[in-house]
Amino acid sequence: MKRLFVLATVAALLALPAQAQAAGPGRNYHVAPWGRDQAYGSPTSPFRTIGACLSRVRPGDTCLIHRGTYREQVTPPSGTKDAPITHAAYGDGPVTVDGTEPVTGWKDVGGGLVAADTKLPLDSDFNAVFLDNDRAPEGRWPNSGSDPLNTTWAEADPTSTDQHIDDPDLPAADWTGATVHLWAGSNPWAQQTGTVTATAPGNLDFKGGNHRCPPLCMGNQNYRNYYLVGSKAALDQPGEWYYDKAAHRLYLVPPKDGMAGHTATAKHRIWGMDLSNTSYVTVRGLNLWGTSLRTGPSSTGVVVDGLHATYISEFSTLPMPPDSDLAIPPSEGHIVASRILDSGVQILGTGNTLENSEISQSAGDGVLVRGTGNTVTDNYIHDVGWMGSYTPGIEINGNDHTVTHNTIRRTGRASIDTAWQLNGTEFHGNRIAYNDLSEAMRTSRDGSPFYVCCSLNGSGTSIDHNTAHDADGQVGFYVDNYSGHFLLHHNVAWNTGSRGTFFNGHTGPSIANQDHNSSYGPGINGNSVLLSGATDASGSYLSNIVGPQPVSASRTGDPPPVVRSNLISEQPGYTDAVNGELWPTAGSPVIDAGETIDGVTTEVRGAAADIGAYEYGEPIWSAGCSLPGCRQRVRHGTWTATASDGTDASAAVDGDINTRWTADTAQAPGQSLTVDLGESKTFDRLALDAGRDTSGQPYGFSVSASHDGTHWGKNLARVSGRSFTQDAAFPTRTARYVRITLTARGPVPWVVNDLRLYGEGPDASTTLQAEQGTSVVGAESGTAATGALGDGDRIGFGRASMSGDRLTVRLASTCTSGCTLQLRLDTPHGPLAATLPVHPTGSADTWQEQPVALSRRLTGIHTLYLVAKGGPRVAALDWLTIGE
Template identity: 35%
Template structure:
């Protein structure tokens, strides 16, 4: 048997707890005769731990060690348990899973390392693309003995859910075709939701009408409407709908219905008017819509269509040239961490795939992740009853795929930090369970299907969401929705986030949206920038901080909200509930707000309000008084307005002290508004660089 440990000398009555037999590390007992020295196979930073008469002895063998001392070095001895054995394995695309996993002889797949890694071990990945779903065989045992998967020396490492497609031939004109086995013929409600095609790492649009660009958050939509005919039945009308020789039956329609986005299957019809069955009953209708999923719609550059009956992928190539660098999504997950705990993922790229956990998972850490195209779906089925909170709506459609998309952190005490998550049909990050931390991340281009998913979707309690830059979302940016989360939103801290360009495909929403009847006791929404968004529809509005339908017990302080434009009934704040008070302190609102008599409002700047409704209010500054901001406008797209106070502002020292809110104020009294003159100026958003 080949062993990494060949000879152990100078030890008597020694028990070695792990050895490598060419396939796995196994417990074994090895008696050593007393003599001097240690020899072993070369392995960079490889530690061999021995238990001798109650003393743990750690040897380190590496190439550099051997050049100085062929017998190795004794690093430490301490009375530790043998479970503290930790090893480093190496993985490279050029390796082999028959190798021992050393730097010189690495494994080839991450899964091979995941099969053998024990608590405290590390899998160090060399540069390259790994097309696999990794499922660790074991968990770590604590935050100090995790199993780590990391890029070796920060090399460029990608775990990809996509595979290349080759063998292209001309079909007609600029359309090419290739034989390809994609995971689904059309769309699925569970499992693998929808096919996804990439060219040069960019998602291409499925063949559709009307034609659109390649940004799904800025689609070209048709007007005219999708109208309910009772139950699930609908008609789709627009005079410009073309006739298709193959017929429209089987195509998919997407439409926006007020705050609800819906999809359905076309059942018949011809040019100008189609019939459809929607995925859930409805009694209204949608105005904007598009149609997708027929070969006859493949008529513009970048579009594709997949015919599952003969496994043929069609693509109108970019520039009309022979396709290259084409990939298709084949796997949902880069890492499946269901029922796994204390796993660290560090400095890895994820492409066309995501990470999932389960209710039993604990202590997962994702640090320095670059995740792109994390989830993709094209239909909006009703939320399964098993995922609905008690007393939720039957046949629920608004929260479709809000429970199974994005980076999925279920369980307790997970952390996502220093990362970029971008492009998802649903969530950017899903928080379910208790005590998760999402800090210092960029989360962009989420929820292009415009359901109640969000860049950060919250279920559970005790979460901290801090110092994130959240930009470009189909609906809300941060969402707590009772349909799946229930009514307990205790001890949630939403702070120092920079939120912009939300509500790009829906209405009646908020940058921070809490709905409905949710108890927010013990947490706070504070020190956030909410800014720069244009309402999607002229028929309804967009909100900044939106506590919908009697959500209560919130504390909202030191937020700045500006430049929310367009639409009808747009408000920078909506709050009020007969169930309990909402406390509004030291905010700066540049637009109008909506509150009721269950609100306590103090130390706020209401720049566009002459008065507010609140049973308890004092020390507020209204429209008639100029607060003398430092800089309210900017012509440079890379700079932001400055809503700190100039010297001589009437807001300086004009507020009242509020414990836990104005602590540490400068001067004779706290200032009114979100910034304290002559104190350190707080900033929101991530420090991560793209």
């Protein structure tokens, strides 16, 4: 993860030169770590701190910030609509606003611990410690790995009750005052925390939490998961820490070689960039570390561009939101909204923008959007929401927001969510489109990548052209509990559990909800679309849906729901369903089989609209951002799996989250699963998905790789923890074979529902969409294709990992002779890999695939450029592939 962040940062900085980014006619001031705050702010006499620059800027001025780390809180003044103030990285290296301060003076205090006397200014709940620039975990029991989304839970005995835990595995210690984190109950749709009040061998008492029983309680329930933090008794592995607030003392289990040569910092500032009283300011190309950024309810005209924010929010308890934060009367169930309003990068107010940014590592929100008319576009948001409340990748409250072209992956719960407890019942005029949502629901079960709750009126809101996949919840798109007037269309979902889209009336109304022209693929075993439980479903309309499972709706209301023009088929003619390419091939039964829906089926070719999310013959749209890291899932080919116990392990690698391989005996060290990828792949992360069950996850495993299936290198990673999906991250490796070997015993056989690989950048054996090109010169890039490229124009794709000997380009062209497309490597004038003669397709909007053999087989990672040669309108581009 850190490597992706650095690459993204460097790419953004190289794209600036900052002199060209200065805002208008105002004055440019310079800031550099080698400067003086009493200086003039010139290039040769810069200020030392950003604050010194802010004290001097006026509307229209610019602070140009040179490379370095700035440990200060940045609170910019406002510009004006016609003369904003700009704060930008100069372009000579990373600029980091750091929310931490060094911790020094460590002393050995016995018991394998060191301690430092330091006064941390934040509430204990929000403390964070970093060791050698990595997050140090707060001491906890049971121990877990370094990835907070790979959580290890303890399991209480069935004799436990609402405020009491029985567990013979609980270590004998004084846990009084510790925080107990609960994920428990008959259907635990929320997580809770409480405070331990008394302990004895094998049990403890606590107060707090929701204790609504059932479904949210400890006791003889289906789920009895918990862990403990916030106690010195939990310190037992290197890097763990505990802060004694009364004594102002920070305890740490030091690295095995001691503290010499290691650096430790602690969080001091929640808001490193505080724009809560600021308007008409542009922030460009800055990094945040261990802190976050916020605008305020009165902010307007703020643009945050190219932000790279890491470890933005930390907390360890989940209190009930105060009544003053709630938009509706308080109730116990509103604990789910805990920490939504005090975490994440926050874009509040009216008419503000967050774009081209990478946001990662948060116990809570990735991004919070509140107010009216804000824009969040082309951002990469990942590894957030690990505390398991309703804090998502992007939380949207308010009206008339635009949230588009974001990639959101690895979230504790939803990728995109709205909290009606905080938002109220209006959700009008929001556009949520072209977002790629994956690996959601990592620490919960009852939810989905896209989630709406509850009683919301979505009039004027459109949720369209989004993809949801590889999630551990129940549904891809979930409109829950009495919400109505939501329009969904042209969405795509696969590997999302029981349903693609679910409108849940839940013994109440579900009025005027619609889903049109959506495509659903493998990994859905209930309904492609379901509207159920509604006492009134008047005006609901489900049409032009293609999927493997039925589309159905409650037959209530006046007028009753309309369900028609849908295709339910296991073989609908998708291009490559396992890899999420759910667009139709020639001869697909979806072609010309649909109906026209006003405002939805805007592009129709042939005799009628097509069924599904893609109109055959039109450019193929794609979702997600265009930054480094936005494309990571390695293409699934003809993979086979061999289990050491001889059982049939094909279900582990069939690309369907609902099928399962189960070993034949209880877990024991040495049991293994070996996967043949069919060809070498480049990857740096493996995900083992155990589906929606709460048992069967490995208690520990290692990962190794091989080129030939015979010679195996050292272990790439060792993983502990028992989360639903367990990730092993390691340095980038190219290999054909991968082996997972158990390293610990467990009471039940281990299971794998799905195995996925991830790697840095796009896998060029899959489709590279034109709109996702990292650079387009000479033509505009739309939502699914470029305009026509003329002689010398080009499109580039950064850091593509490839393996193949054939280039295929989908294009539209009216050029009748002499036009070609050159495939060049690394630079626009780099080595020529292929020359594709362009043949006319009949018109400027008639699309065809045209292939050509490469001059030699390409492997490895390159930047690709497709360069047009010939006339003034050589071709418009939809996508390209490099493959066999």
